Every structure is written in C-alpha cells, then in structure tokens.
C-alpha cells in the first residue's frame with residue numbers, strides 16, 4: 037500500500053485555481069475536485085467545464101468527487117473532460133455497477149463514495165467494479181468540518197474485506213484529515229488522503245502535503261506490519 041495525498045481545491049482560492057494547483061503540483065499525487073450540485077449536498081461548486089479547464093492547466097491528475105444527484109447520467113462526462121478518477125456517491129446512484137463501468141469505459145478510474153451513515157457491507161459485492169472506495173469522514177458538503185473518528189471501523193472492515201478478497205482497491209478518506217487525524221486513518225487501512233483546509237489553509241501548502249505524507253507513511257507501515 038503506498039500513501040497518496042490529494043489536496044482538495046475546495047479550500048483553495050477559486051479565482052486562482054491554476055496557481056493553487058501549481059502550488060502543490062510537485063508534491064501531491066492528485067488534485068481533489070469537489071463537484072457539488074446544491075441538491076445532493078447543500079452547497080454549489082463547479083462542473084465539467086471547470087474540470088476541463090483545470091485539466092488543461094495542471095499536470096496533476098484530477099480526482100473528481102461528485103456530490104451530485106443522478107451520477108448515472110453525469111459521471112462519464114467527468115472522465116471525458118479529463119478526470120483521472122471519478123468518484124460518485126452510492127446514495128445518489130440508481131445503478132452503481134453501470135455507472136462504474138461508464139467511468140472506466142471513458143478511461144478513468146472509478147470510485148464509490150459512502151456518506152457517514154452508509155454502511156460498507158451493502159456494497160461489498162460490487163467493489164470489484166471499482167478502483168477506489170471513499171469513506172467520508174465528515175458529512176459531505178463543506179470543507180473545514182471536524183473529523184469523525186467513528187468512521188474508522190468502517191475503513192478497517194473494508195480493508196480487511198479487500199485484503200481477504202484479493203481486491204486491489206485504494207481506500208480514500210475525505211473530511212477533517214490533518215496531521216493529527218491522518219494517523220488513525222492510516223492505521224485503519226486508508227491509503228489515499230484528501231486534505232482541504234490542512235493544505236490550503238496552511239502558510240506553505242506544499243510543505244503541508246509533505247508533512248501529511250510523512251505522517252501517513254509512518255503509520256501505514258506500522259499498520260501493514262501488524263496485519264501480517
């Protein structure tokens with residue numbers, strides 16, 4: 037399991053997105069792009085045209101997190117405009133398998149996101165259709181919320197299932213991830229860490245990404261050693 041860090045531009049300056057992407061381009065693995073429609077969540081951000089523009093403006097692969105209704109209809113569009121990964125919410129999709137397949141057919145990795153109140157057990161049988169599982173560690177909708185440690189057993193159960201089933205999915209955590217909370221996430225088995233305010237709220241966003249990676253690596257290595 038290798039640690040990956042995905043800064044979320046939700047906490048960046050939206051008037052300077054290209055510069056904000058450039059600030060982390062040499063140290064981050066992904067740029068996390070939160071797409072919100074004011075229906076699935078009570079907040080409105082950006083859509084496919086902005087994702088296309090960002091794709092043209094940064095060498096970082098884009099990790100699109102769709103917090104929208106009807107992802108069945110829209111998910112593949114985000115892959116078509118250049119996202120490297122498209123994650124959609126299980127709660128919003130009518131057909132999670134077909135939607136995952138539409139993303140992969142358009143050339144991107146497919147992710148399945150679960151809100152805090154959604155259990156992972158209902159989705160174990162479809163995880164083979166995905167490249168990543170996103171366990172939300174806050175209610176989706178806003179940056180800067182407090183991390184929910186109660187989500188860690190969900191991460192651990194998912195990691196155990198994936199290990200036992202021999203499935204290579206990444207497990208992403210998103211919401212309230214900081215230098216302090218990243219430890220418990222890595223120990224539980226997460227390997228992709230989204231951080232918005234911890235990166236873009238920092239004086240030096242690149243240094244913040246490096247610090248998060250360092251912390252996650254230490255604890256991910258410990259967790260792996262203890263699971264052997």
Ligand code: DX5
Pocket residue numbers: 044045046047068070101174175176177178179180181210211212213230231232233234
């Ligand atoms: C929240 C978004 C997150 C958000 C995280 O719904 O999905 O990606 O940017 O922000 P922080 O890291 O500040 O909790």
Ligand code: ZN
Pocket residue numbers: 044068069070101210230
């Ligand atoms: Zn997100």
